[in-house]
Amino acid sequence: MQGKVTLQDVARVAGVSRATVSLVVRKSPLVAEATRLRVEEVMADLDYVRDIGAARLRDKSSRTIGVVVPNLVNSFFTEFLSGVELVMGEGERVVLLANSQDDPIRQDEILHRFRGHGVDGVILCPAQDTDPRLPGRLRQWDLAVVQALREIGIEETDFAGGDYIDAVGLAMRHLVSLGHRRIAFLSVAAQTSARAERLKGLMQALIETGAENGGIVEAELSWEGAARSAARILELPARPTAVLCFNDVLAAGLMAGLRQAGKVPGRDMAVVGLDDLPLAELLHPSLTSVAMMPQRIGELAARLLVGRMADAKAPIQRSIVSGQLKVRESSGNRII
């Protein structure tokens, strides 16, 4: 009842010392086979659970990692998380989750709390306006760090993310191949690497394809914000025939907004998203998008972190997942 089973208890019952039980727990080859079996049986009998907090005091690994994401509503982050959790679960590790709500102050508090809990490493999707020196600071604290999806303080830490430059290119070439010449981009206002990367891809693609920049409209990162932006897009001096969106959430909102304005997405205006959230296929018309495989990115981030925890001095690595174009109805048929 009140008494928790400790190494000491197991040792007493099995008639050996704590040290020996400890060796058995850690599967050391030093213990004799017979002893190991006996001890393991006692551990099972008593329902012994190793206290990892206590163990961490002496060795160092807590087998705990922290993940900081800026929100938990967009299912992109969720799938990402599930990839991280999958890999960490395999390694008998445990995941601390926290939501920074894109607020750097909250993010600092979270990291402080994580430190107090002795995490071995952190997967960080940095909040907007995070101090670029943060990753460096984390490393000084002896924390393994991997940035994911967004990146600040370039080149200081490992990184896992999607290749949005390429993804934007895929989407743009698709639109151009359908005959679109004037293409707008529905962006977010927040200054993150995610935005910069997409804009860079856009510029490259515009040059490469010779298409016309149909205007860059900024919306709040929510479907409502995107819906409201529909009017602004329709009022652009030279109305674009297609809109590429920052992500599927905005694309879905834009389609709803277009409908409110009496336009049919995919017919009156082509719409393409990025990320290929599950909802892309459920919309009507279904949404053409570029799949970025968030769960896979989560797995890669987790593996990078595992590697970094094993060797703090290994060279910096980047794992970049390329997107895959999913052509559906919202990009419409070939025009003109």
Place this chain on the structure above:
Amino acid sequence: MQGKVTLQDVARVAGVSRATVSLVVRKSPLVAEATRLRVEEVMADLDYVRDIGAARLRDKSSRTIGVVVPNLVNSFFTEFLSGVELVMGEGERVVLLANSQDDPIRQDEILHRFRGHGVDGVILCPAQDTDPRLPGRLRQWDLAVVQALREIGIEETDFAGGDYIDAVGLAMRHLVSLGHRRIAFLSVAAQTSARAERLKGLMQALIETGAENGGIVEAELSWEGAARSAARILELPARPTAVLCFNDVLAAGLMAGLRQAGKVPGRDMAVVGLDDLPLAELLHPSLTSVAMMPQRIGELAARLLVGRMADAKAPIQRSIVSGQLKVRESSGNRII
């Protein structure tokens, strides 16, 4: 660099004993104001971070709780999580997250791991086919337990969830008020309390409204599964005029499936979902659903757990959130 700052270090620099610093850390009223200020300054200077694992060895609280969910893809769970995380963050607590993938074996492993990490309590959304004795076992391990969203071993633990009996009633009365008399239910096969509750609500509502049971069709819990079920629903001997769905994911899938079969949801067949996921508003036609406020449920579950950790002997409590009907387009206009 390598040296971590400990209580000892702070004590030496501030010229007091470890015990005093410890009292300051824990905001004990026993220390003199002047001493407190000096120590706090030194703590800030040295960037001291309290090691919670070490602290837990003596007191007991680890300020860590675990959350087990059966999946991370449905955004319902994600929003739920974000409610939990919100409340725990306020209390300087930390959340361990794990995904059981609806597998009781994995779930056992997770709970074992959580125990090893010394969690103070667990919020459990039990996996399918979980041994009903599990909650009792958890309590024997001195863990505070709250079940959420699903429930097994009734009455053994606190519970937070949505009132789906009532939610189904709201949806059914809405459909009946529109003139529907033959209403089908699109369910899932898995035997969970979530399913039982909805079916109970359905039966009550059928009696209450005098509507006809239009058939109960079972689908896999995924939108693809629901899409495939559309054909089966259309082939029912007496075709229903409306379908109430287990949740919005199935409803969205069903609408896609109806479209594939050449039917227009909301016109040829009314569709109503449950949960009111964000996607409900983005679909076309937008989906009539019953909002269950998962984030709020998460908050309530978290508060129940906090209460339970404070007092293990308090009477069992249940926090039930009632749903709110959101009438949109998919339920169509009044018929006949």
Place this chain on the structure above:
DNA sequence: TTCCCAATTTAGATCGATCCAAATGGGAAG
């Protein structure tokens, strides 16, 4: 039979913070 070595096992110190019981110090009361 004795000695040495390799294979196992162990006692004791240790990690960082908290608890306890006891020490300290300054002022009020006698």
Place this chain on the structure above:
DNA sequence: CTTCCCATTTGGATCGATCTAAATTGGGAA
């Protein structure tokens, strides 16, 4: 000038596991 008291502070033991260095064991070689 004592004595007592209260507010503060403190050393040492402790939580449960791991590390280190040293002790024990059994078997084979000399």
